[in-house]
Amino acid sequence: MSVSVVFSKELLVACKEDTEQFVRRVTIYTLGHLYEQGKISSGLGAQVLGCDRREFYRLLTEYGFSVMDYAAEDQAFESQTSHVLAEQVRAQ
Secondary structure: OOOOOOOOHHHHHHHOOOHHHHHHHHHHHHHHHHHHOOOOOHHHHHHHHOOOHHHHHHHHHHOOOOOOOOOHHHHHHHHHHHHHHHHHHHHO
């Protein structure tokens, strides 16, 4: 089973892309949003794109999506810890 979405050709012209490029970009954006919302797994996203998870994560990052799901306080802790470790390495 598949789902089709129809876009006008004017959209392709405006984006200066051929059909294949446009479909891939729209697919990646759709999967990226679904992944960020927790509606699909990275495995399913990779399967849909026909790639492995590493490539899926790379594509999401390239298209501006976050592949890490950290709460703000966890991000701050990780950042602080990284800075402390970096200072320790430099001091050696």
